[in-house]
Amino acid sequence: MAHPKPLLIEWLRDQINSGSYPGVCWTNQQQTEFCIPWKHALRQDSSESDVLIFKNWAKVSGKGNINGDSSVWKRNFRSALRAKKFELIADKKNDTSNPHKVYRWPNESTSEDMFSAASPSQHEADHHESPPIQSYVVPFTDEYLYHPIQESTPHEDILQKCLTDLNIGPQAEAAAYELPPEQQEFQRQPVIGSGVLPWQQSYPVAGEDAVSEARFPGQPAHPMEGAVDEAFEGQLAKQFLDDINKTKDGDNFKTEFRIIVHYRGKKVLEQLVGNEAGFRLVYRPEQAEPVLDHQSGLTLVSLPRPVTIKDQTQAKLTQCILDKLGGGLDIGVSGDVVYGQRRGESKAFWSFSEFDQSGLPREISKLQPDPLYPFRDFLRGILDFISIEGTECASCSLFLCLGEKWPDPQKGPLSKKLITVEVVLTSLEHLKNMAMEGGASSLKSVDLQMSLEEMILG
Incomplete structure (x- = not known):
């Protein structure tokens, strides 16, 4: 029975x-x-x-x-x-x-007479009374639910720490492990930096100075200026969907990368990489301009010397991280996922926000390409922004920190870190700006939302 x-x-x-x-x-x-x-x-x-x-x-x-x-x-x-x-x-x-x-x-x-959603059309023969509710409530301070930000103590200045606190140096890597089932699919993706990626056969890698100023041909320079009237709302949703489709070629996500480098809060480099395969951060002071690495298919972008840093201790620690960068840090696209993988001794950490207060460092793996941002996650964030009032729009940037943990376990700001890199995914930036300026209400098209759902699930 x-x-x-x-x-x-x-x-x-x-x-x-x-x-x-x-x-x-x-x-x-x-x-x-x-x-x-x-x-x-x-x-x-x-x-x-x-x-x-x-x-x-x-x-x-x-x-x-x-x-x-x-x-x-x-x-x-x-x-x-x-x-x-x-x-x-x-x-x-x-x-x-x-x-x-x-x-x-x-x-x-x-x-009370409704039955399990797993079989909503069936009537269950047995319907027992609900058991009495236990007389306790899990405290609001449950560590899994609420993380109140406590009054911070004065943040210990990184310049006073020893070099050993920089998380660099020849440390033993974690033993190889088996990825959980939901991540195993990514192991079948092309390895970042292992050669020309499949779609590069049809879409050749751009040169090191390639910059596309018109990612979406025919798009007006300021499509969202002024108030969006009702007559334009349907066109806005359609244009938004068209521009989403232009970010993909089949199953492959397409974007350029705007790289912004800071040394302890001071910008020292900004570079637009037009290579849709991705780029590799390296430290090659003799290399003034980005160049294409034909073996990996990635654009090599060199971090600058810390010559503008007046504080000698900061300059010394920054130089130490740069010297340990070794083979570099890869950020690239395979399929519809943005990956990261480090190749040197300087550890690398990342987050979606420069104001991340979680205190939970997220390290980029050296063992294999690490999936950082699936395109469907961005689409899910856009869908939530459109359909759920008060939801923040999806992120279009990755914030990297070299040699120091980020997000900071001590809740210190990113601006105090020695070397930080913001990677702006320009196609997502365009879509985010379009959604933010147009407003969620202007994009509440049934067709648009259904199309987003299909992309996410597909």
Whole structure:
């Protein structure tokens, strides 16, 4: 005899009360609102516990292979919540320090006879009363939910630290490890710097000084100037979708890279790289201009000497990081994903924000190309900006820090770091500016949103 599938509402209440899932907890005394972590699988701090509740629902509901893709478990769980009239009241899945969502419990007087969203057309034979709610609420200071910024103590000046604190030098690399299933697909992508990438056969790599001033031909110089009237809104959504399509050639993401280098907050270099394959940051003082490395297909961009730094201690530490850069740091595109990989002894860290206060350093791997930014994640951020009021627009930049941890565990600002690099993905910058200046309301086209959903899922 087959076991009846559990009711989502009863099952979910039991799971929250069990305390078995890190970060899954009630957020008010009435126990009518709850938080659930919503990390992207490609985050470096993601773990199996982040998707455990989604996996367990797939198991008990019979929807989704429990050995399958975690994104499918998450999507089925979200659909089940929608079907049971759970209200999404806070969507913070793009929060760099604590990605999560907060839902409000449905009115049980209208939902008590509803059955599992996994089979909404079936009526279950057994309907048990809900178990009594346990008389406790997970404290708001739960480490998985809230990360209040405490009053900071005076930040210790990096110039007073020893060279050993720069995270450089011949340190043993982490032992080889097997990537989780959701990342294994990236191992099949072309390796950054291993040769000409597939689409470069049809789209030759531009020279070292190639700069395209018109990424989108025919586009007016200032398409969003002035107020957007109602007659233009439909055209705006169409143009926005057309420009999104121009950023891809089949499955390949296309962009240029604007590189902005700072030495302890002072800009020392700004360079536009027109090579859609990507670039490699190196330290070759004799190389004044970017050059194309024909072996890797990447443009070599040299960091400048620290000759403008007057403070001798800062200059010495900066020079030490540069000398240890070795084979350099690759930032490139393969398929529709932006990757990173370091090749020298100077460690490299990254974030989507120059104001990241998470305190969780994100290191770029030396073992293999590290997926940093899938194009579909940007599209998901744009879709959220359009459809969810108050959501921040997606990031179009990567912020790199060489030789020092970032985001800073001590919550120190990026401007205090010795060597930082902002990498602006210019095609995403164009789309973000277009969305921001036009406003979310002007892009609320059903066709546009459906097209974005298809791109994300496709």
